[in-house]
Amino acid sequence: MIKGEYKYSAMTEKIIGCAMKVHNTLGNGFQEMIYQRALAKELGKAGIDFAREVEMPIHYDGEEIGTRRADFLVDGKILVELKALTSLEDVHIAQGLNYLEAYKLEIGLLINFGSKRLEFKRLTNERKLRAQQLKQSS
Numbered sequence: 001m002i003k004g005e006y007k008y009s010a011m012t013e014k015i016i017g018c019a020m021k022v023h024n025t026l027g028n029g030f031q032e033m034i035y036q037r038a039l040a041k042e043l044g045k046a047g048i049d050f051a052r053e054v055e056m057p058i059h060y061d062g063e064e065i066g067t068r069r070a071d072f073l074v075d076g077k078i079l080v081e082l083k084a085l086t087s088l089e090d091v092h093i094a095q096g097l098n099y100l101e102a103y104k105l106e107i108g109l110l111i112n113f114g115s116k117r118l119e120f121k122r123l124t125n126e127r128k129l130r131a132q133q134l135k136q137s138s
Helices: 009-026 032-045 090-103 126-137
Strands: 050-060 063-074 078-083 107-112 119-124
Touching (some): 009 078, 009 119, 032 050, 032 063, 032 078, 050 090, 063 090, 078 090, 090 107
Parallel strands (some): 078 107
Antiparallel strands (some): 107 119
């Protein structure tokens, strides 16, 4: 599922496990908000620290130009974006990567409950990761 060498792999695996339980119970066909509420219950039962509907600022050229609500922020470091679509497309992955960059986070999960089988993509903000690696090596 998730490789152990990935950053925060233990936590992302737990999140995906909770999402699988939700999908196995509800199946596909509900609106995103239903899956969000169910996932919040599962994360809570699993003892995972999270915030839901976190309003985060979007910056451009050093200025805040608006805000966007993240579906979940887990442990203050993992963005979790939910979808309820028949399938994930490149535009959804690009959106998730843009959110990671805008929020200055390294790791995210894009989880789609709308397909017959749960879909998930692990997202990595490569710029943020490289910057931290450079910082640690100096």
